[in-house]
Each structure stands twice: as structure tokens, then as C-alpha cells.
Amino acid sequence: xxxxxxxxxxxxxxxxxxxxxxxxxxxxxxxxxxxxxxxxxxxxxxxxxxxxxxxxxxxxxxxxxxxxxxxxxxxxxxxxxxxxxxxxxxxxxxxxxxxxxxxxxxxxxxxxxxxxxxxxxxxxxxxxxxxxxxxxxxxxxxxxxxxxxxxxxxxxxxxxxxxxxxxxxxxxxxxxxxxxxxxxxxxxxxxxxxxxxxxxxxxxxxxxxxxxxxxxxxxxxxxxxxxxxxxxxxxxxxxxxxxxxxxxxxxxxxxxxxxxxxxxxxxxxxxxxxxxxxxxxxxxxxxxxxxxxxxxxxxxxxxxxxxxxxxxxxxxxxxxxxxxxxxx
Amino acid sequence: xxxxxxxxxxxxxxxxxxxxxxxxxxxxxxxxxxxxxxxxxxxxxxxxxxxxxxxxxxxxxxxxxxxxxxxxxxxxxxxxxxxxxxxxxxxxxxxxxxxxxxxxxxxxxxxxxxxxxxxxxxxxxxxxxxxxxxxxxxxxxxxxxxxxxxxxxxxxxxxxxxxxxxxxxxxxxxxxxxxxxxxxxxxxxxxxxxxxxxxxxxxxxxxxxxxxxxxxxxxxxxxxxxxxxxxxxxxxxxxxxxxxxxxxxxxxxxxxxxxxxxxxxxxxxxxxxxxxxxxxxxxxxxxxxxxxxxxxxxxxxxxxxxxxxxxxxxxxxxxxxxxxxxxxx
Numbered sequence: 001x002x003x004x005x006x007x008x009x010x011x012x013x014x015x016x017x018x019x020x021x022x023x024x025x026x027x028x029x030x031x032x033x034x035x036x037x038x039x040x041x042x043x044x045x046x047x048x049x050x051x052x053x054x055x056x057x058x059x060x061x062x063x064x065x066x067x068x069x070x071x072x073x074x075x076x077x078x079x080x081x082x083x084x085x086x087x088x089x090x091x092x093x094x095x096x097x098x099x100x101x102x103x104x105x106x107x108x109x110x111x112x113x114x115x116x117x118x119x120x121x122x123x124x125x126x127x128x129x130x131x132x133x134x135x136x137x138x139x140x141x142x143x144x145x146x147x148x149x150x151x152x153x154x155x156x157x158x159x160x161x162x163x164x165x166x167x168x169x170x171x172x173x174x175x176x177x178x179x180x181x182x183x184x185x186x187x188x189x190x191x192x193x194x195x196x197x198x199x200x201x202x203x204x205x206x207x208x209x210x211x212x213x214x215x216x217x218x219x220x221x222x223x224x225x226x227x228x229x230x231x232x233x234x235x236x237x238x239x240x241x242x243x244x245x246x247x248x249x250x251x252x253x254x255x256x257x258x259x260x261x262x263x264x265x266x267x268x269x270x271x272x273x274x275x276x277x278x279x280x281x282x283x284x285x286x287x288x289x290x291x292x293x294x295x296x297x298x299x300x301x302x303x304x305x306x307x308x309x310x311x312x313x314x315x316x317x318x319x320x321x322x323x324x325x326x327x328x
Numbered sequence: 329x330x331x332x333x334x335x336x337x338x339x340x341x342x343x344x345x346x347x348x349x350x351x352x353x354x355x356x357x358x359x360x361x362x363x364x365x366x367x368x369x370x371x372x373x374x375x376x377x378x379x380x381x382x383x384x385x386x387x388x389x390x391x392x393x394x395x396x397x398x399x400x401x402x403x404x405x406x407x408x409x410x411x412x413x414x415x416x417x418x419x420x421x422x423x424x425x426x427x428x429x430x431x432x433x434x435x436x437x438x439x440x441x442x443x444x445x446x447x448x449x450x451x452x453x454x455x456x457x458x459x460x461x462x463x464x465x466x467x468x469x470x471x472x473x474x475x476x477x478x479x480x481x482x483x484x485x486x487x488x489x490x491x492x493x494x495x496x497x498x499x500x501x502x503x504x505x506x507x508x509x510x511x512x513x514x515x516x517x518x519x520x521x522x523x524x525x526x527x528x529x530x531x532x533x534x535x536x537x538x539x540x541x542x543x544x545x546x547x548x549x550x551x552x553x554x555x556x557x558x559x560x561x562x563x564x565x566x567x568x569x570x571x572x573x574x575x576x577x578x579x580x581x582x583x584x585x586x587x588x589x590x591x592x593x594x595x596x597x598x599x600x601x602x603x604x605x606x607x608x609x610x611x612x613x614x615x616x617x618x619x620x621x622x623x624x625x626x627x628x629x630x631x632x633x634x635x636x637x638x639x640x641x642x643x644x645x646x647x648x649x650x651x652x653x654x655x656x657x
Binding site: 053054160162190191192193194195196198199202217219220221223224225244247257258259260261262263264265266267268269270275277278281282 | 371372486488489516517518519520521522524525543544545546547548549550569570573574583584585586587588589590591592593594596598599600601602603605606
């Protein structure tokens with residue numbers, strides 16, 4: 001990763017809290033701190049992986065960056081434009097450049113629209129094309145994602161999960177975006193189909209010089225597709241590093257545990273590996289632990305230090321960020 | 329030589345659907361030895377779960393029907409057994425845990441009540457004994473304050489804890505075989521590691537036989553001693569675990585292993601992908617079910633379905649092609 005690479009997306013101390021209401025008067029009694037202050041950059045042309053377990057806020061982070069949720073605090077600067085403070089119409093224009101691919105290919109396509117309408121809709125909404133031109137563009141897009149262009153008059157239910165995900169990708173590509181947030185795009189698919197979709201995403205990235213943010217819980221897939229990886233736990237980033245650095249020298253105890261929990265498809269290696277098994281479950285983001293959020297499950301937590309202050313997310317070596325009191 | 333505990337022969341299961349009869353399992357034979365851990369691997373719709381459900385008589389009928397086969401457990405054919413007798417085998421001698429711990433527990437009964445039920449039903453314990461044993465079981469699967477938590481309802485437990493409860497319940501009558509159907513698929517990796525660790529520990533402590541159904545070749549590498557790979561309702565490869573990963577011999581197994589990114593991969597390589605998608609079996613395949621997606625395909629593959637044949641000791645493959653040479657076997 002060259003240092004002089006252009007920063008495409010700059011996220012600073014981004015927060016998204018969902019209020020909890022209770023009682024007759026629906027007073028706010030608390031908040032689910034789904035995303036609670038995350039800071040990172042995404043460089044032009046790279047893939048940034050965002051991993052974490054369910055409920056850690058990774059999907060909320062993706063949606064908040066896209067302004068699908070209004071951020072509680074913080075800033076999101078894309079290509080020099082502050083997305084949090086621009087007007088709705090300007091944001092609509094920006095959405096051409098930032099697109100999203102969703103997890104569930106069954107729920108994210110309108111069952112009453114044909115594939116042609118689904119893929120062509122963004123072109124129409126943004127007045128990028130009309131009439132015959134849309135048809136031509138749709139055929140072209142379907143071809144790019146390796147679907148037969150003649151499928152454009154069919155409906156989503158006629159397709160398998162992998163094919164539907166390709167339709168979602170074609171739709172995301174329609175406006176020629178420069179940045180795509182992929183929110184668990186393969187976790188609903190079978191293993192052999194996952195590889196097809198990941199290969200397609202990689203081909204498209206090269207062809208169109210796309211920048212990806214790839215959100216997933218599958219660490220081995222994230223390591224495969226990403227240039228840099230950010231690890232999230234309970235609403236905060238705990239570590240961010242280059243893909244190889246994170247794998248070979250994870251510094252945060254959570255990253256270490258997460259890596260060691262991923263099974264390797266090789267029985268001989270598996271026999272030799274020793275696992276860090278974490279105790280307990282992820283605490284509720286409505287009531288996170290004081291100090292470091294990981295301390296309740298951390299094997300090296302120190303009372304009087306980790307339970308008092310939240311560790312700062314700091315750069316320990318160039319490009320390697322970590323939030324842990326115990327890391328020098 | 330340990331004894332064969334479960335011996336399944338020529339099992340076939342079909343489902344009647346509005347679109348036609350689906351041939352889910354098409355003549356599956358395998359056996360499980362005492363104390364062994366068998367992994368059953370395949371993608372959705374390959375028949376891995378249906379095979380096990382058929383053996384236990386848990387296929388909803390209609391629309392499902394076991395149309396052929398035998399399944400001997402301790403010398404008795406489970407498929408011919410009267411319902412009542414089978415109900416006692418299930419739970420007491422063979423127990424099963426399922427993928428989704430959210431839907432496998434009754435939300436309106438306490439955890440304690442649900443754990444005590446099989447103890448009272450199968451082992452004839454009284455309420456007090458059952459309650460004590462239930463607390464012991466919860467403790468065994470690593471739930472803190474077990475005694476107090478018996479009074480809780482399922483929604484008060486997290487996903488990983490619910491799966492622990494399912495395991496505790498499955499083990500409550502000390503079964504000879506535990507069948508685990510994708511028990512960790514719905515869980516996060518750190519919780520998955522906790523659960524596989526737990527099953528390994530219990531297996532070694534009480535010498536239980538385990539059949540672990542999954543699509544995750546990583547989990548199988550970690551747990552199983554022997555593996556069955558299924559595709560299109562057939563077993564297409566059967567092998568000791570180390571040999572399977574070192575010398576995968578069926579084109580599908582090779583593709584499946586190649587399409588997995590590895591956490592220890594050094595350089596970014598293009599993933600090997602199997603083109604096309606798994607078949608929906610409206611007819612019983614007369615030819616090799618993998619032929620349409622296979623890159624080694626030959627004329628013979630379109631004419632006859634290969635039988636499982638031994639390629640090395642205990643390693644059997646159903647394929648006409650020797651993938652090492654690319655020629656016919």
C-alpha cells in the first residue's frame with residue numbers, strides 16, 4: 001500500500017445511536033450505541049474489509065456512511081464532499097458515485113419488477129438514459145456480471161441466490177459508481193457460488209477501477225478480497241492494518257482470538273493449532289462495559305486500567321492502528 | 329476393530345412438491361463405527377440433512393417419503409421400527425441437534441422444564457432428580473449459575489448459550505450417537521469455536537459417536553476422523569479426513585476445496601470456482617449428477633452414473649475419471 005495514494009473516503013469519529021423509548025409517554029431511556037466513534041480512511045482503488053461478529057455494528061457503519069441512517073455525530077467526507085451536511089438533493093447526486101450491494105439477494109430485489117426494470121431503474125431515476133438506451137445499457141450490464149442479456153424480461157423468483165446477487169451487482173454498477181459498499185454480499189450463498197461472486201467482484205474492480213468496502217463476518221473471505229482490514233467490536237474499531245500484517249501480527253487480543261477461531265480446511269494444520277477460546281458472549285451495545293469494551297472477554301484485561309478508560313485508537317506502526325491499553 | 333453402530337444401506341427419500349417429485353436422496357449407503365466422528369459435507373440441497381432425518385424417521389410425511397433402504401442400529405432396522413419404539417431410540421440412544429437454536433426451543437417453557445422432559449420421559453426420573461441432573465448438564469456445557477438459569481426462558485439466553493442448551497438436552501440421556509446438523513452455522517466464529525471445542529471435549533470424555541453435518545470444510549477438518557461428501561443426493565466421495573484434504577479425488581471435492589479462501593493464504597490468488605449451480609432433482613439422475621459442471625467430463629459421464637469405488641484404502645470415489653491423469657479409471 002503506497003502512502004501517497006489518494007484518500008477517497010474519510011470517516012471521522014462516526015457515531016450512530018438508536019434511541020430506546022419506554023413507558024406511556026415514550027420517553028427516551030437509553031440508546032443502542034451501534035456505532036460509537038469509528039475513524040478510518042479508504043484509499044482510491046483499494047478494498048477495505050470490515051469484519052466483526054453479529055451485532056458489532058459493521059452493517060450499521062456501512063449504512064451510516066451512505067447516509068441511509070442519519071449519523072448521530074461525526075463526519076463522512078467522500079471525494080472532498082462532507083456527506084453529513086449537504087442538502088438532500090446534493091446527496092441524491094452523490095449516490096451515483098456510492099452504491100451498495102446487500103446481503104440478502106432474496107429480500108433486496110422487488111419481486112414485482114423484471115430484471116430489466118430493476119437494473120434500469122437507477123438510470124431512469126437519475127435521468128442518465130431513456131427508452132432504448134436503457135435497454136441497451138441493461139443488456140450490457142447483465143453481460144458484465146455474466147448473466148444472459150435475454151434474462152432482462154424475467155422476474156427475480158426465476159433465479160438462484162447467486163444469480164440474484166449478480167442482478168444486485170449489475171444494479172449497483174448501473175450508475176458507474178466509484179465506490180461500492182458490499183454488505184455481506186456472499187454470506188447467504190453456497191460455498192461454490194461464493195467463489196463465483198467474489199471472482200466477479202474482483203474482475204469488476206480491475207475493469208472499472210472500483211473502490212470497495214467489504215463488510216463480512218467471514219474472516220478468511222475478507223482476508224482474500226481486502227487490501228486492508230478493520231476489525232470492529234461492539235461499535236468501535238479495535239484494529240486496522242494491512243491484510244498480511246493483521247494476519248501475521250495481530251496486536252489486539254480480540255483480533256487474535258478471532259483469527260484463531262477461524263477453522264482452516266486442512267486437518268493436519270488444524271491438529272497443530274492451538275486456539276484462543278473466548279469466554280462468554282458479546283455484551284449488549286445498549287449497555288456496553290466501562291472502559292475498554294472488550295475487557296469482559298479479554299484474556300489479558302487489567303483491573304484498574306482497562307475498566308476505567310476507553311483505549312485510544314492509535315497508530316502503533318505506520319498504517320497499523322490498534323485500540324488496546326496493553327499494546328506498546 | 330470397533331463395532332459398526334449404524335449401518336445405512338441404499339437409502340432413498342423423495343418429496344412430492346407442486347412442481348413434481350424431488351429425489352432428495354438417491355441410494356445412500358454408509359456406516360458409522362462406535363466412537364467415530366463422521367463429517368457429512370455438501371452444499372444446500374445435496375441431501376445431507378434429509379439423509380439423517382430419514383434415518384431417524386423425522387421426515388414429514390407427506391410430502392416426504394423414504395422409498396427404499398435400510399438403517400440398522402444395534403441390529404434393528406430403524407426404518408421398519410414401530411413409531412413408539414423409534415421414539416425411544418430417538419432421544420435416548422440417538423439424539424440430534426439442529427442448526428437454528430432459536431426455533432428448536434419452545435419459547436413459552438423454561439429451559440429447566442425443557443431439559444427435564446427427556447429425563448422424565450426416557451429415564452423415568454422424578455421431578456427432583458431431573459431438576460438436579462438438568463443443572464449438572466447445564467454446568468457441563470459451560471453455562472454459569474446453572475441452577476438459577478434453569479428458571480429462565482429461551483429468550484433470556486444468547487444464541488451460543490441456546491446451542492449449548494440444545495447440546496445439553498441432546499446429551500441428557502447419554503446417547504450412543506449424536507447427530508449435529510449444522511449446529512454452528514448460525515453462530516459467530518468465536519462462539520463456533522466454543523461449541524466445537526465443547527463437542528470435542530465431551531466426545532473424548534464420554535466416548536460418544538458423532539455425526540457432524542456441515543457445509544464448512546474448515547469445521548470438518550477440525551473435528552472429523554472420516555468424511556462423506558454428498559452431491560445431488562449421492563455420496564460422491566468417502567475418505568479418512570487427512571486423505572480427503574491431501575488427495576481429493578472427485579472433481580466436486582476438488583472444486584469445493586479450491587473455492588475456499590484460506591485464512592493462511594499468503595498471496596492473493598484467484599479462487600477456483602465451479603461454474604453453474606447445484607441441480608434440482610425432479611428425476612432420479614441416471615448419469616453423473618455433477619457432469620454439467622465438471623471440467624473433466626467424458627462421454628461415459630453422460631451415459632452412466634458411477635458407483636463408489638475404492639481408490640486407496642478406505643478412500644472411495646464415485647467418478648469415471650482419474651483426475652490425476654485426466655483419463656478414465
